[in-house]
Amino acid sequence: MKKLSLLFIGLLSMSSIYAQDLTDALRYSQDNIQGTARYRALSGAFGALGGDMSAVSLNPAGSAVFSRSHASISGSNVDIENTSNYFGSSGITNESNFDLNQAGAVFVFTSNNNNSPWRKFTLGVAYERTNNHEYNWFAAGTNTTNDPDFSNSIASYFYDFADGKRLDEISSLPDESLADAYQDIGSIYGFAHQQAFLGFESFILEPDDINDDANTLYFSNIASGNFEHDYTYAATGYNGKVSFNLAAQYEDNLYLGLNLNSHFIDYQRSSLLFEDNINAGSTVNFVEFENTLSTTGNGFSFQLGGIMKLSDEFRVGVTYDSPTWYTIEESTSQYLGTDGANGFIEIYPQVLNVYPQYRMQTPGKLTGSLAYIFGKQGLISFDYSRKDYGSTKFKPESDAYYQDLNANINDMFTQASTYKLGGEYKHQQFSFRGGYRFEESPYTDGVTIGDLNGYSLGLGYNFGNTKIDVTYDQFERSYSNELYHLDFGNAPQAMLDRINSNITVSLSFNI
Numbered sequence: 033m034k035k036l037s038l039l040f041i042g043l044l045s046m047s048s049i050y051a052q053d054l055t056d057a058l059r060y061s062q063d064n065i066q067g068t069a070r071y072r073a074l075s076g077a078f079g080a081l082g083g084d085m086s087a088v089s090l091n092p093a094g095s096a097v098f099s100r101s102h103a104s105i106s107g108s109n110v111d112i113e114n115t116s117n118y119f120g121s122s123g124i125t126n127e128s129n130f131d132l133n134q135a136g137a138v139f140v141f142t143s144n145n146n147n148s149p150w151r152k153f154t155l156g157v158a159y160e161r162t163n164n165h166e167y168n169w170f171a172a173g174t175n176t177t178n179d180p181d182f183s184n185s186i187a188s189y190f191y192d193f194a195d196g197k198r199l200d201e202i203s204s205l206p207d208e209s210l211a212d213a214y215q216d217i218g219s220i221y222g223f224a225h226q227q228a229f230l231g232f233e234s235f236i237l238e239p240d241d242i243n244d245d246a247n248t249l250y251f252s253n254i255a256s257g258n259f260e261h262d263y264t265y266a267a268t269g270y271n272g273k274v275s276f277n278l279a280a281q282y283e284d285n286l287y288l289g290l291n292l293n294s295h296f297i298d299y300q301r302s303s304l305l306f307e308d309n310i311n312a313g314s315t316v317n318f319v320e321f322e323n324t325l326s327t328t329g330n331g332f333s334f335q336l337g338g339i340m341k342l343s344d345e346f347r348v349g350v351t352y353d354s355p356t357w358y359t360i361e362e363s364t365s366q367y368l369g370t371d372g373a374n375g376f377i378e379i380y381p382q383v384l385n386v387y388p389q390y391r392m393q394t395p396g397k398l399t400g401s402l403a404y405i406f407g408k409q410g411l412i413s414f415d416y417s418r419k420d421y422g423s424t425k426f427k428p429e430s431d432a433y434y435q436d437l438n439a440n441i442n443d444m445f446t447q448a449s450t451y452k453l454g455g456e457y458k459h460q461q462f463s464f465r466g467g468y469r470f471e472e473s474p475y476t477d478g479v480t481i482g483d484l485n486g487y488s489l490g491l492g493y494n495f496g497n498t499k500i501d502v503t504y505d506q507f508e509r510s511y512s513n514e515l516y517h518l519d520f521g522n523a524p525q526a527m528l529d530r531i532n533s534n535i536t537v538s539l540s541f542n543i
Contacts, residue, residue, distance in 0.1 A: 052362070052390060053517065057424045057441050058474060058481075059165070060271060060297060060329070060358060061394040065469070065486070066161045067134045068106045069501035069538040073490025074454025075467025077413040079401025080349035082287065082339055085136040085158055085540070088277055090415075091337035091351040091401070092289030095138045095154040096279040103137035104540035111533045114169040116513075118261065118526040121173030131270075133161040133536075137543065138277065149283045156277035163271040165299050171515070171526035172262045184524055185259055186307050186319050187252040189516045190231025193224045200245035202228040214381040223385070226366075234370040234377050236316055253372070254319075257311030261524065263515050269299035269327075275335075285341040290334065295356055297329035305515060315373040321516075322367040329360035339401075349401035355423075356394040362387045390434075391427040395420050410457040421445035421474040444480075448472040454488075463492035465503070482510035498541040506533045 065076045067086025078087035082094030085104045111128040136158025143150055175184045194202060202225055204213035210233055218226045231237040232250075240249040272295070279289030307319040337351040363386045368379045399417035406412075422445040426434040454467035471484035486507030493500050508531050514523040 052426060052437065054437075054441060054444060056327075056360075057392065057426070057437075058421065058445070059163075059299070060356075060360075060392065061419075061421060061424050062474070063162045063271075064164060065488075065505065065507075066108075066164075068104055068540070069490055069503040069536040070463075070465065070492060070540075072505050072534070072536050073465035073467060073488050073492075073501070073503040074413060074456065075452045075469040075486060075488045075505070077401070077415045077452035077454035077467055077469075079337075079351055079399050079413075079415045080339055080347040080403035081401075081411065081413055082349075085138070085156075086134060086160065088136070088138065088156055088279075088289075089158055089160050089273075089275055089291070091339065091349050091399070092275075092277050092291040092335050093279050093287040093337040093339045093349070093351075095156045095277050095289060096152065096281045096287040097339065098138050098140050098154065101137070101139045101543035102540065103543055104134070104538055105132070106134035106536055106538040107131065108133045108534050108536040110164060110166065112166060112168075113531045113533075114167075115529045116169055116171040116526045117528075118171035118173040118263075118524075119175055121171075123170045123172055125169050127166065127168055129166065131161070131164075134538070135159050136275075139543070151281040151283065154277070154279045154289075156275075156279075158275045158277065159272065160275070161270050161272045162295075165267050165269040165271070167267040168265065169513075169526075169528055170262070170264045171513075171528075173260075175259045175261050175524050176257075185252070185254050185256070185309070186305060186321055186516060187231070187236050187254040187316075188523070190227060190236050191250060191252060194228035194231055194237050194250045196248050197225060197228050198245065199232075199239050199242070199247040201225055202232050204229075204233065210379050211381040211383060214379065215383045218383070218385055223387075226385075230366065230368045230379055234316075234319075234368050234379055235372070235374045236319065236370060253315045254309065255311040255313035257309060257314075259311075260306075260308040261515065262306040263526065264304045265301075265513070266303075267299070267301040269297070272296055272298075273333075287339040289337050291337075293333045293335065293356075295329075295331035295333060295358065297327055297331075297358070297360065299325075299327040301325045316370050318369075318371040320367070320369040324365045325362065326364075327360060327362045329358050331356045331358035333357070345405050345407075347401075347403045347405065349399075349403070351399040351401070353397040353399070355396045358392045358394070359389060360392060361389050393425040393427060395423045408458060410455065412455045413453070415450075415452040417450045418447060419450075419474075420447045422447070444476055445474050446476045448474045461494045463490075463494070463501075465490035465492065467505075469507070480512050484509045498539070501536075501538045501540070503536045504534070505536070506531065508532075 071086035082097030087094040116123045138156035142152045237250045239247045241247045275291045302324045333356040339349040397419040403413040450471045452469040467488040488505035490503035511528040
């Protein structure tokens, strides 16, 4: 491979070095019910209520409902059960962890001017986790097909990347180590050429003419048939935000607020696939393929909200969430091992691929809320929100790769509605709460990620200036997960049912 002579071309082609895909777009665009125990007990139906630190994160006007300065802190124990189904074989994983997921305070300043219609102003700051990326599962089973295009084998993954690429762009130089070649190919040509290189150097792929540097046609040394797959996926991390809140009460019935939000991303993922076959004609019978991804990012958004008391009992609320504008950095590493007629081949570059910083804009959201207050006895509340996931954008949009990716996002994602219903009943110092939420799939097919159903139950005790709240909430959702991504055809998929159960405890108090 004439890497030195092609260096100038490589520098001009740096825009082709990408690893982003649709899952990135969705992962950082979705929020989940986090926050205080009271907020979670009503399944997040708090847009017209206020008077809770997580309600302030939902509708910034909610801080003006406080009559006194207020603070709260919350921790949750998260239990996640994933049940996979892969060609009739099932696997179950279960994990549990405890995290601090909310903390914040609001300071209330009452107006001393009796002639002013502005009754009070509030300033607040709050931290909240907006999504939990803990997501561990495995799938194992026998993938059976007679597809001559070997799309049920990992060979199809490498073939998709190699097809049409010159042999001298995806192979090592004489006396060059595989690790050095992997690194050089990545820096000059990018991610796609690296994957083709792995497929060729591991003997998974064979060129039609191995003596022709200009060869662009390949075939697989793994014959079609039955494949034993064992796949493990492990992810950790979370999305979080810090909100700076400003709100005010106008006369007796109107509350207005603004949040300025600083967002951050911390996400790590690893996947490991073992593939075995004894198919006639295969010269490669075993493949081990490992990938890791590390993502960090930060972003900004704002929220505008209002709450109006139409009467002593009836309230309405509206909130606009702007898009979040993220700046994201990613790095990956890979390992590939094969065994067969050519012996055991190991490609372990120990190279960290650091990709160019990129920008992403998540979709905005509009929320409408209704609440009915039964005096001091209780309340019922309803929230409806809508988000167009198809409007997610990678930037700069002038880049050809991002244009194609954004077009795929627009085709595969759709508008999704979320419905939240919550209620609370008070008896002496006790509060009994419950809620339900339903969230539509963000995918047009409704299958890649299914609809979400969740419910919640909570209990609170009021000591006077201090309150303790405890909530149990659970939601279920189904996923269709590819074991690897294919540009053409259908990759093997494992169906996954996920049950997320949480116990949240909050301590809140007047300052």
